[in-house]
Amino acid sequence: MSNILPIITPQTPAHWAAYYRLRYEVLRQPWQQLPGSERAPDDDAPTTTHALLLAPGAAAGSAAPEAVGVGRLHASGPGQGQLRFMAVAPAWQGRGVGRHLLAHLEAAARQQQLSELILHARAEAVPFYERAGYAVVAPSHLLFGQIPHFLMRKVL
Secondary structure (H helix, E strand, O other), rough: OHHHHOOOOOOOOOHHHHHHHHHHHHHHHHOOOOOOOOOOOOHHHOOOOOOOOOOOOOOOOOOOOOOEEEEEEEEEEEOEEEEEEEEEHHHHHOOOHHHHHHHHHHHHHHHHOEEEEEEEEEHHHHHHHHHOOEEEEEEEEEEEEEEEEEEEEOOO
């Protein structure tokens, strides 16, 4: 179902609110992090691409659209991009939303003439990225003192 849902770049205040709400609810709130911790200083950089997938029926001008998936690509160096803040609403997990977002962001990376992507995946997400062609490079960091991450890479 998710492959027919359009992925957009957030433009309106309502879209940005839905985008950041999902990032917070999935990636920060479960670990008692403060609101605002889902934002990054380079979110506004011109080299950052944001992807937002809205729930079916969420009209473009809807006052409170529901995000079902989000992700971000940042051109991090010559020929290299980094994927961050990939999140899928729990009710939508396992339905292809993550694959759809990943394909969209990889296409954006190719359009920007990036030759490789890196990311720091949570341990439970490593198999998802491996199925998409990413390889573990090395253990990365421990987020919030309890979530192991692994540096992964894919040549485009």
